[in-house]
Amino acid sequence: MSSASNSLKGFARSDGRWGLRNHVLILPLHSALCATARKIADESNGAVAVSHDWSGEADADFERIIKTISGFAANPNNFATIFITIGTPNELMIIELAKKLGLNKYEVLNVAQLGSMGKIADVGLTLANSLVKEAAAVDRVSAPWSAIALGQECGGSDALSGITANPALGVASDRLVELGSASVLGETTEILGAEHLLAARAITPEIGAQIVEAVARYERSINYEGIDMRGAQPSRGNIEGGLTTLEEKSLGAAKKAGSAQFSGVLDYADQVPKSGLYFMDTPGHDIEQLTGFAAAGINIVVFTTGRGTPTGSAIVPTIKVATNTTMALAIPDLIDLNAGTIADGLKTLDEVGGELFDLILEVANGKETRAEAGLHHEFSLSRMYNTVIR
Amino acid sequence: MSMKGFDHGNRGVGVRDHQLILPSVVCSTRVSSRIAKEMSAVTFAHQHGCGFIGNDVGRITDYFAALANHPNVSSTLIVGLGCETLQGNELADKLLSKNASTNYLVTQESGGVEGTVNLGISAAEELRTKYPSPEVALARLHLGIDISNESTKIEELVVALTEVGVDIAVAAVHKNSGLNFSDLMEAGVHVILSFPDENQPASGFPLIPTINVASNSPLHLALTNDFDLTSTATTTEIIEKIYEVVNGRLTKVEEIGAGEIIAAREVRSV
Numbered sequence: 001m002s003s004a005s006n007s008l009k010g011f012a013r014s015d016g017r018w019g020l021r022n023h024v025l026i027l028p029l030h031s032a033l034c035a036t037a038r039k040i041a042d043e044s045n046g047a048v049a050v051s052h053d054w055s056g057e058a059d060a061d062f063e064r065i066i067k068t069i070s071g072f073a074a075n076p077n078n079f080a081t082i083f084i085t086i087g088t089p090n091e092l093m094i095i096e097l098a099k100k101l102g103l104n105k106y107e108v109l110n111v112a113q114l115g116s117m118g119k120i121a122d123v124g125l126t127l128a129n130s131l132v133k134e135a136a137a138v139d140r141v142s143a144p145w146s147a148i149a150l151g152q153e154c155g156g157s158d159a160l161s162g163i164t165a166n167p168a169l170g171v172a173s174d175r176l177v178e179l180g181s182a183s184v185l186g187e188t189t190e191i192l193g194a195e196h197l198l199a200a201r202a203i204t205p206e207i208g209a210q211i212v213e214a215v216a217r218y219e220r221s222i223n224y225e226g227i228d229m230r231g232a233q234p235s236r237g238n239i240e241g242g243l244t245t246l247e248e249k250s251l252g253a254a255k256k257a258g259s260a261q262f263s264g265v266l267d268y269a270d271q272v273p274k275s276g277l278y279f280m281d282t283p284g285h286d287i288e289q290l291t292g293f294a295a296a297g298i299n300i301v302v303f304t305t306g307r308g309t310p311t312g313s314a315i316v317p318t319i320k321v322a323t324n325t326t327m328a329l330a331i332p333d334l335i336d337l338n339a340g341t342i343a344d345g346l347k348t349l350d351e352v353g354g355e356l357f358d359l360i361l362e363v364a365n366g367k368e369t370r371a372e373a374g375l376h377h378e379f380s381l382s383r384m385y386n387t388v389i390r
Numbered sequence: 391m392s393m394k395g396f397d398h399g400n401r402g403v404g405v406r407d408h409q410l411i412l413p414s415v416v417c418s419t420r421v422s423s424r425i426a427k428e429m430s431a432v433t434f435a436h437q438h439g440c441g442f443i444g445n446d447v448g449r450i451t452d453y454f455a456a457l458a459n460h461p462n463v464s465s466t467l468i469v470g471l472g473c474e475t476l477q478g479n480e481l482a483d484k485l486l487s488k489n490a491s492t493n494y495l496v497t498q499e500s501g502g503v504e505g506t507v508n509l510g511i512s513a514a515e516e517l518r519t520k521y522p523s524p525e526v527a528l529a530r531l532h533l534g535i536d537i538s539n540e541s542t543k544i545e546e547l548v549v550a551l552t553e554v555g556v557d558i559a560v561a562a563v564h565k566n567s568g569l570n571f572s573d574l575m576e577a578g579v580h581v582i583l584s585f586p587d588e589n590q591p592a593s594g595f596p597l598i599p600t601i602n603v604a605s606n607s608p609l610h611l612a613l614t615n616d617f618d619l620t621s622t623a624t625t626t627e628i629i630e631k632i633y634e635v636v637n638g639r640l641t642k643v644e645e646i647g648a649g650e651i652i653a654a655r656e657v658r659s660v
Binding site for chain 2 (some may be wrong): 087374
C-alpha cells in the first residue's frame with residue numbers, strides 16, 4: 001500500500017514511525033511544574049513546553065489523562081522529551097506508558113531529587129539547549145507516504161466551510177490516503193446528523209456501526225447530564241457566520257474526510273495506524289481535539305476555519321485554511337491558505353485541493369506554518385467527568 | 391501592624407497591584423501572554439471559554455468575573471477570539487457595571503494576532519494611565535487558608551489571627567490545592583496560606599500571593615527551598631510572614647513566576 005515518495009523527507013524514528021519536526025519538548029507532569037517548564041522553553045534556543053491543570057489525581061479521568069500525556073510525549077515529531085516530575089508513581093506511570101508508545105530520546109528531571117524549582121530551571125535549560133543542538137544536527141531523509149499521519153480539524157465554521165475549505169481538505173486527504181498516508185477525521189459532536197453518511201463509507205458494516213455508536217454514545221453522555229447537546233450546536237459564532245442548523249454544520253464538517261473509505265474507528269488518543277482513513281472519537285473543542293490528535297501520533301494537521309483562529313500545537317504543525325476571502329484578508333497572519341477563492345469563482349475545488357496537498361507536503365518537509373511562527377502552543381486535557389466534586 | 395495596600399476602586403484595596411490580561415477563551419491565551427509580557431501584567435493559560443455547555447457556561451463566566459473583580463487587580467483587559475461561546479463583550483459588560491477600569495478586544499475584529507497584540511498593549515497602557523492605583527493603608531486583611539493536608543492543625547493560628555483582626559476564609563473541600571485556591575479567589579481573599587497535601591509540591595494562584603507551609607513529608611523535606619515556611623514554623627512566625635508578604639515581600643511561588651488557575655467543570659467539552 002505504502003508507495004515511495006520522491007519528495008517527502010522526515011526524521012526516521014527507531015520504532016518505524018516518522019517525525020516531520022524534531023522538537024525538544026519540556027513536559028511537566030504536574031500543574032505546579034508548568035511555570036518552570038515554560039520558563040525553560042522561553043529561555044532556550046527553541047525547545048517547546050505545554051501547560052495543563054492535572055495535579056496527579058487518580059480520578060475517573062485518570063486513564064484518559066495519562067494516555068493523553070504519554071501519547072503526546074511519544075509523538076514522533078519529538079526528537080526528545082524532558083519530563084519534569086515530582087516523582088509520584090502516577091507520574092512515573094506516564095513515562096512507562098510513553099516508552100511503550102514509542103517514546104524517542106528522553107530525560108527525567110525529578111524536582112524532589114534536585115531540591116527546588118530553581119534548580120530544575122537551571123539544569124533543564126542546559127539540558128534543553130544541548131538537546132536542541134543535537135536535534136539540529138540530524139538531517140531529514142527520504143520518507144514513504146506512510147510517514148504522514150494527517151489530522152483533519154475545523155473550528156469557527158461558517159456558511160462556506162462545507163463548500164470551500166472542507167471539501168478542499170477532502171480532496172487533499174483522498175490523495176494522501178490513496179498514496180498510503182494515514183488521515184483522521186475527529187470532532188464527534190460535529191458530525192452529529194451526518195454520521196449515517198460516514199458510516200456508509202466504512203469498509204465493513206461493523207466499522208460503520210462503530211461510527212454511529214460513537215456519536216450516539218457522546219450524545220448519551222451529555223443527555224445524562226440533563227442537557228441537550230443540540231442546543232450548543234451550531235455555536236453562536238457559527239450562526240453569526242451564516243450556518244443555520246446542526247445538520248448543515250455537520251454535513252459541512254464531514255466534507256473534510258473526502259470520499260475515501262473508513263478503515264476503522266479510534267477512541268480518543270488511540271495510536272493511529274500507518275495508512276488509511278480513520279474516524280477518531282474526540283470533542284469538537286479545538287484544543288482538546290488537537291491535543292488528542294498529537295497524543296495519537298498524528299504529525300501534521302490541517303485546520304479549516306471560517307471565522308479565523310490563531311491556535312496551534314507545540315509539536316504538530318497546524319495548517320490554517322480560510323473558508324472565505326474576506327476573513328483571509330482581514331486577519332492574514334492566521335491563515336496559511338485561502339480556499340475562499342473557490343467561492344470567489346477564481347479557482348476550482350480540485351485546484352485548491354491540489355494547492356493544499358502541495359502545502360501539506362511543503363509543511364511536512366519543514367516549511368513553518370503561521371501558528372508555528374507565532375508560537376501558538378495550546379494544550380488541553382480532555383476530561384469526561386465532573387471536576388467540581390473532585 | 392500597618393499594612394500597605396493599593397486602592398483599586400470598586401474592587402477594594404489590594405495587597406498587589408496587578409493588571410490582568412484575561413483571555414476569555416483558550417484560543418486567545420497566546421495573544422494575552424504576549425500583551426502581558428510586554429506590560430509586566432498577569433495572565434494565565436486555561437482551556438475554557440468554548441465548546442462547553444450547561445451550567446459550565448455560567449460557572450466559568452462567573453469565575454472569570456471574580457478574577458477580573460479581585461481586589462489585587464488594578465484593571466482588566468479581556469482578550470477574546472470572536473466566535474467563542476463565552477463572548478468577551480458580554481463578560482466586559484458584566485464587569486463594567488462594577489468596574490470602569492475594564493476593556494476588551496476581539497482578535498477576529500482587530501486584524502489578527504499582531505493587530506490584537508498592538509491594540510492590546512495600547513489598551514492596557516491606557517487603562518494604567520487612566521486608572522492609577524494610589525498606595526493606601528489596608529484596613530482589614532482577608533486571608534484564605536488552603537487545607538489540602540488533612541493533618542493540618544490551625545485552631546491556634548485562627549485564634550491568633552482573629553485577635554489581630556484578620557478575616558479568614560478556609561478552603562478544605564479538595565485535596566487539590568488548585569481547586570481550593572479557586573474557591574478562595576472567588577471569596578476575594580488578599581493572600582493565601584497554603585498547607586498542601588503531603589504528596590503535592592508548593593503551588594500558587596496567579597493574582598494572589600500564596601504562602602506555602604511544608605509538612606514533614608519526605609517530598610516536602612526534599613523541596614524545602616520551594617516552601618516559604620517549614621513544618622516547624624510557629625504561629626508567630628506564620629503571622630510575621632503573612633504581614634511581610636502583605637507589605638510587598640514576594641512569596642517563593644511569586645519569585646518563580648508560578649501559579650496556575652484550575653477551574654472546575656461539571657460537563658465534558660462538546
